[in-house]
Amino acid sequence: MSTTNKSDEAVTKNRHAAPPQTNKSLENSKDNQAATTLPLDVYHIVRDLVLFFCRRIIFGPPRFKLLVSFAIILIGSILKSLDLAPTSYFSLKHNIFNRYFAKLGWAWTIGLLFPFIYLTLMTTHNNYQIVTRHLVRLLVATGVWYIITYMFVSFEAYTGMCKHEKMRGASRKICVGGGYEWQEGHDFSGHTFLLLYSLLIINEEVKSYDKGTKKVQQASQSTKASGDTLGNISQDQLKLISKIIQIIYVLLAALTILWEFMLLSTALYYHHTFHKLAAAFVAVFFWYITYYVWYRPNSTSILYPSSPKE
Numbered sequence: 001m002s003t004t005n006k007s008d009e010a011v012t013k014n015r016h017a018a019p020p021q022t023n024k025s026l027e028n029s030k031d032n033q034a035a036t037t038l039p040l041d042v043y044h045i046v047r048d049l050v051l052f053f054c055r056r057i058i059f060g061p062p063r064f065k066l067l068v069s070f071a072i073i074l075i076g077s078i079l080k081s082l083d084l085a086p087t088s089y090f091s092l093k094h095n096i097f098n099r100y101f102a103k104l105g106w107a108w109t110i111g112l113l114f115p116f117i118y119l120t121l122m123t124t125h126n127n128y129q130i131v132t133r134h135l136v137r138l139l140v141a142t143g144v145w146y147i148i149t150y151m152f153v154s155f156e157a158y159t160g161m162c163k164h165e166k167m168r169g170a171s172r173k174i175c176v177g178g179g180y181e182w183q184e185g186h187d188f189s190g191h192t193f194l195l196l197y198s199l200l201i202i203n204e205e206v207k208s209y210d211k212g213t214k215k216v217q218q219a220s221q222s223t224k225a226s227g228d229t230l231g232n233i234s235q236d237q238l239k240l241i242s243k244i245i246q247i248i249y250v251l252l253a254a255l256t257i258l259w260e261f262m263l264l265s266t267a268l269y270y271h272h273t274f275h276k277l278a279a280a281f282v283a284v285f286f287w288y289i290t291y292y293v294w295y296r297p298n299s300t301s302i303l304y305p306s307s308p309k310e
Helices: 002-058 062-081 096-102 105-124 128-159 172-177 190-205 208-226 235-269 273-294
Strands: none
Touching: 002 235, 062 190, 062 235, 062 273, 096 105, 096 190, 096 235, 105 128, 105 190, 105 208, 105 235, 128 190, 128 273, 190 235, 190 273
């Protein structure tokens, strides 16, 4: 009897002692969970702020982008004509931004836009015909950039001349290669055209971001609830692609800031005001005629590429 009573008392003590240990362990687990989720919460806050800044400030309405761009060109050109532009590293033609960014400006623009458009559309439509009709816009833009740049260079070569009397009819390459001075003709600013045209195209193409990411999130939620997949894309792949799209979106915003800075640098240090304004109007013309006249929403025709508003 005494042994049984002792064992009952021990069990009773253990039962009374157990709850404090359980409560303490629960508190510790909550603290650990809070410590684990804190960096993630900070990441989400910073990410949302960056995306909000990109969406509302950097990628503004087209009229706002045009106003800012022409203000940059005009103010920079006026400062240049009045010799008020400060001499700096950016006034050198061979500065790092001019050599590795402006000279390769179209490659940077297309290199980011292509995966952005492709991934956004593949996760929302999963139809190669639809994706192709949208990617054709980049092919058209590349053709416009190449033809206009070639025309600018050819026109300058045609209107310029070699200053040496015996080399008047020589090309610029032969003149400069022979050690003679080349008198520039009408040198329309290829950099102004490239930078403004890239800015306007990027601003148009990112319009699909909000709609695309919203569809990706909806598809991710539906696959999580039902276990189905979007085509052959699993839920984990959707999450990964969504993060990649967000990263490219932020990179496009950073590139936009850089192009606007390079546009100011070009306006301050290079070309005549008329040549910069003429190049800017050419960029605006081809942007408008393609995105607001030629491209059509929900187009199924080969002759009319799909608009990014689709």
